[in-house]
Amino acid sequence: MSAIRPLRLAGVAAVGATTSYSASHYWNTRFFHFNTVHAEAPASLSVDPPSDARATLKKMTWKGFTELKLEKAEMVNHNVKKLTFALPDDQSISGLAPITSLLTRHTPEGAWIPVIRPYTPISANDQPGYITFMVKKYPNGKGSGKMHSMKPGDSLHFRQLHEFDYKPNEYSAMTFIAGGSGITPIYQLTRAILDNPEDKTKIALVYANNSEEDILLKSEFDTLAQKFPDRFNRTYIVSKTTPENEGAYQQGYVTKAILSQLMPHKLNERNVKVLVSGPPPMVEAVAGAKGGFGWTQGSLGGILGELGYVKDEVHKF
Template sequence: MSGYLRTSLRVAGVAAAGAGVAYAGHHYLTTTSFFLTTAHAESLPSDSRAALKKMSWKGFTELKLQSTEQVNHNVKKLTFALPDDESVTGLAPITSLLTRHTPEGAWIPVFRPYTPVSENDAPGTVTFMVKKYPNGKGSGKMHSLKPGDSLLFKPLHEFDYKPNQYSAVTCIAGGSGITPIYQLTRAILNNPEDKTKIALVYANNSEEDILLKQEFDEFAQKYPDRFTRSYVVSTTTPQNEGEYVKGYVNKELLTKVMPHKLNERNVKVLVSGPPPMTASIAGAKGGFGWTQGSLGGVLGELGYTKEEVHKF
């Protein structure tokens, strides 16, 4: 999933025989010879679901598409069936599922990670929101699937989180980069033992592009002392003017919504957006997306340190 606000998550991969590989854009990953070590993805089902089976995820697993739903002009919700009705993904936040397919007429496989938006202990299915990109090999494949078609998946762990690890987390996302943020936000707020506060800043081109808005609005109503959100759009209409922050994510906005470091003992900032957005907010990633790079941008100006910021 995902041009200023098209989502881009860059993650380093490991290539067999030493071949280098990285992905950028909408969780982009392609290589001529590829091998991923087993990803850490742990999450125990709740007591009420003790009979459910956590998937072992040994290598790539074939899952069959169960249903599709058009969300907006370029985003689809795709639900895949797990091996049986008692199975759960058991993924830990933040973990995506890496897809693998070989386009017709090609010999080089295509790899793309997508973060599920379904709960990690939901039995029987796993659901994604996938934004289609022009000439996107991964998103194009996902959007072309029909119920009954199959695709290969494997967990790819992206960020370690432990309950109450931070007193406050600020999530800055653009476009479909919201999916890993949603996965973590839900895990934190649904855990009554986790007291972490969350501030979300979510930027898009227009109101129509805002994904999971209803879910985030419900979080804000249910957890007003722990969760706040600010929607930023490039363009507004006479009907929604005043409801959203118009423009771009900048220093002025972040100064208003982010927790003051002196008032919090331990903070973390997660940035999940396209390269230009990431660079302006936190400095560009290094090593062609393989490393976090140096901290810069608005967060650097606000006094945050490299250890306090994570760029996807």
Template sequence: MSQRTALRPILRPRLFAATMSTQVAVAAAVAGIGFYALYSRRNAAPSDKPIFSSFGFNKLKLHSTELINHNTKKLRFELPNADQPSGLTLSSALLTVSFPSGRWLPVLRPYTPTNDLDEKGFVELMVKHYPGGKQSTHIHSLKPGDTLTFAPIPELKWTPNQHEHVAMIAGGAGISPMYQLARGILKNPADKTRITLVWGVNTDEDLFLANEFNAMQAKYPGRVKVVYVVAQPSASSPHPKGFVTKQILESAGVSPTNEKNKDTKVVVCGPPPMEKALKGTKSLFGGVQGGVLAELGYKPEQVFSF
């Protein structure tokens, strides 16, 4: 569901911070590639390969929608071959392309599928609606039978057991890539990577994947640890009030000073202010200044942002 703020090159310019000229150039380039890809696919022989096993833009039909909390929908899209999975690898996202409200330039946003990547016939997104959000508003308006254009985006190339421990730090809708990665790790019996998740949200209702993560923690005690932090918890909330801070991360056990965390990969996905607080800012000479993760002792090469 993750409406992340970054698309990795060439498809990941900082959409929020980009100038209008950059937006237009990127949009035009992607649109051109997309139209070429769609034209080529119409004129190519049918392929037996999964639809997203290689780069290309494809329209998928919306099968069903489900409102799972006050602002988040689960949407299931039909794959063209009901007997094949999507072809996406761990971990991958999908770039969505639309022209809402008659726009002549496309709106581009990445989302991470939340269903099992081996599921045949469908791809599933959980999309949070942001007030004024062009893509989330458009996607929430879709009805079964409507179509949306997608292209695959490879993210972090995950290698089983490359790291003893992965620390996942998510904010709000940034939980989607964490969910996909955690499920993929635990599904592979050869992958023994330990998982710690710290998820910060605004309200208890925003913990829309809590049941799924709680089930992982119960099934893999000692290997999966989940910590929730709520900015505005209800009176009966069992979760700590606040934000993802250095103290929260230390209490969650993700500090690299912990002997068990000598080989830790940190993955981050959240709103820009959260990521800036965690990762710091780049200096004019390419270094990183400040940031909670640096204060804890993590090096830049240990941290990956979805």
């Protein structure tokens, strides 16, 4: 990129309610080449159940595509739904390691090629009985359209896709830069880190959206910030705000100036990692475009490149 421009999220069409590293056709053409991943469960992402109840819990075995039935669907805002799917029984847990998404598969009526899309669960990996997603619907979105059309009792097939390896205390500090629905994998890892008493990693979250209404999981992040004030801080950026909320958020777009203020880790931490998750134009502006139709990391560029970060310090979703 010859010059870094402010990120205008209002003009960005994000991908799915999870990672945004691939074009729609990629999931269809690569469908038969995914290998099943058997990830180990991390430390508990929530308060441990009583020992007698815990003894009965069993981790799901994600072999190939697993059919799950929708239990509940709730509107979160004008274009986002929270979808809760039942696991095989009340003692089953997903057991997914961070960061792991689940690929959904369905074949639209009249089509012969299945639609494959990744979505990252927001429920804890040791939550018994169900798994929950937060899905934003996009115009002409085949995956999100399907998810939003589902009613309790409908079924969908899921297969796990491990996307980022994380080991507790591997980094002294991490910065998460997210836009729109790209927040879901970031939330999954944030919970895993902060709910592990042995993990001392510090986290800074920069989360950009068009408006206050678009800020997903805000109450959850606010609660974490209150519970872990020395380890977690968050900054919400909105491109437009209402008069009554003026001053409550960082107003504008993700720029070099803003990230320079919010990312001091490189100066005073021994090792750092930056995760960037959001619409492809955002990822490109912040860290350079991904390569290989979104399947490879590509070279580092954008704002982070100008700030002196190197490729090994950044991961793009």
